[in-house]
Amino acid sequence: MARQRAFDRDTALHSAVLAFWRHGYEATSVAELTAAMGIRPPSLYAAFGDKRRLFEEALGLYQETYGAFTARALAEEPTGRQAIERVLREAATEFSAPEHPPGCMVVSAGVNCGPESAEVQELLRRQRERTKAAIQARFDDDAAAGRLPPGTDTAALATYYAAVLQGMSNQARDGASPEALTELAALAMRAWPATAAA
């Protein structure tokens, strides 16, 4: 029927992920995006709508790839404690891997945005809250199974570990090594409430 796209949409989207991850939403210009994606502005707008919708798609791809280790650990580990311990341990490696920008895109890509990108900030904030809620859900399982002391505030515990993850992302952006982040993760696990019986 018509002319077909001359570039691979998924490859271009992946390049956009890396660009947004490195400099954040606002600081990544369309000119920088088109250069990274190897296309011209009209192709970008035809394929992705506008900069905001491109970011939304990029964030989705990030979650399914680089950021998927969190959901995987939370789903696969038998206990909340083992789940969060694995999340922190894998984050230490992922956040400082040299193959891609440091830290976590969900944590850092929307920090310094003006009011005109309030939608994007809100999108990221909701994602951070979803992660925190998923962590707390596993802790609630532990509490229900008696693996946490009676009366443990699982919401506060989830907030604590969410903050540690965000702090690890910041440290990685400041150049922390995988080893330093792994030590950090191990220290953070010492805050886990002691159970009376094993």
Added chain:
Amino acid sequence: MARQRAFDRDTALHSAVLAFWRHGYEATSVAELTAAMGIRPPSLYAAFGDKRRLFEEALGLYQETYGAFTARALAEEPTGRQAIERVLREAATEFSAPEHPPGCMVVSAGVNCGPESAEVQELLRRQRERTKAAIQARFDDDAAAGRLPPGTDTAALATYYAAVLQGMSNQARDGASPEALTELAALAMRAWPATAAA
């Protein structure tokens, strides 16, 4: 001799602190700054040089006022443990105080900057490292005095608490209450190494 300035320089600088604190360095435009400071661009440039130097001065004022609680706690408390415990406790209140933007300006004002503001990012990064080093120095005192188990990695401990502080700043920016942050701080203190003798 000559016409004198029609605005109060310190008051204007304080307004600049709040503007930079809220939206970060790059996302705060000169137009927004002049509006917040109640002056016109030529007055800003005559009094402060340019946007970057205004930010440097604003950061200095922030450190002497809103951000001074950290240095104060580290200087005044008798032990490293008491110092970091007070830093976290006061940060819980300061980061979520309704009188000013949430979180810590040193943590959040330079996150999403492009390469053209590398100097500002580096300025903030160095400040974060100074704070981490100041924390570790107090931990080293504790280690030398036998208040920490032999062989304790004080650098890793300082990295951990620096990350917790940054995570608390992020949580505050996401709307965490002073109470939630205080609970977070208390949990973070549970990672403190147990000493064999008291």
Added chain:
DNA sequence: GTTCTTCTGTATCGATCACTACAGAAAGAG
């Protein structure tokens, strides 16, 4: 081949960016 549709590249839109030229106004020196 012709037609239709969609993509691509050039070149540009108005708006905003950090920043400043310029002229008038204000205040002390004489």
Added chain:
DNA sequence: CTCTTTCTGTAGTGATCGATACAGAAGAAC
């Protein structure tokens, strides 16, 4: 008063922002 100096407001600099108008090119239907 005049002179000198510095500040203030208006207005506008070139550059870049996100986003597009337009025309030509590409490919399938016929």
